[in-house]
Amino acid sequence: MRLGPVETRLRAEIRKKGTICLALVDSEEATPKTAADVAKRSQECGVSAILIGGSTAIDQIQLDAMVRRIKQVVTSPVILFPGNVTGVSPHADAILFMSLLNSDNPYFIVEAQALGAPAVKKYGIEAIPTGYIIVGEGGAIGFVGRARGIPASKPRLAAMYALAAQYFGMRFVYLEGGSGVTPHVSASMVSEVKRAFDGILVVGGGIRDAVAASKIAKAGADALVLGTLLEEKSFEATLRRIVRAVQKE
Ligand code: 1GP
Helix, strand or coil: CCCCHHHHHHHHHHHHHECEEEEEEECCCCCHHHHHHHHHHHHHCCCCEEEEEECCCCCHHHHHHHHHHHHHHCCCCEEEEECCHHHCCCCCCEEEEEEECCECCHHHHHHHHHHHHHHHHHCCCEEEEEEEEEECCCHHHHHHCCECCECCCCHHHHHHHHHHHHHCCCCEEEEECCCCCCCCCCHHHHHHHHHHCCCEEEEECCCCCHHHHHHHHHCCCCEEEECHHHHCCCCHHHHHHHHHHHECC
């Protein structure tokens, strides 16, 4: 299977920069105008793509309005980060087509995906096959997705899931600590997963400063997701520091 343009672009950026940053806009928390403003300012700080979604997002009309508005002001790809079947917008450039691998509920592993797949095909959205693995309690998505979170002290378990994702043919693994959590996924878990998984490793949840971002990047993350940070009024200085800290010299 040929890689789509968004994935090809992300891979090229990772080769060039070492680790890239992705800005996450919660489609329920913002309005289209504020979301577009955050996306534009994030792009100016050097993020490589805009993710849009949320674990409890159900308003598809608002999601779509947001995607369209963001696309008017950024040149970076706009990528859906769906928490459910309601996370699909025809105007997005790509979708992290995710299976929540450590859910106890088959709905979040494959049923929502089967329900959503025809819409992804109909609208020609680039699907990026992604294994989604929740660590610890996982915040809201851990609860909603009925995750049996990987214990923070058991990196090997996360690595096993990541290897399974690879053998399923998933090209991305997203290690999720949960939005706004403390602490973030540990560097030792990131490095153990990186050793097991031959693909793009995305890490998110609770990353708010350059020191944490740099540790996770050094441990082997290819992409970091920043969400809660962008809800701060003046996030730019911190985001710029993070983008700089994770880039290879
Ligand atoms: C949540 O991993 C993302 O799905 C981002 O987390 O909001 O803590 O940055 P934060």
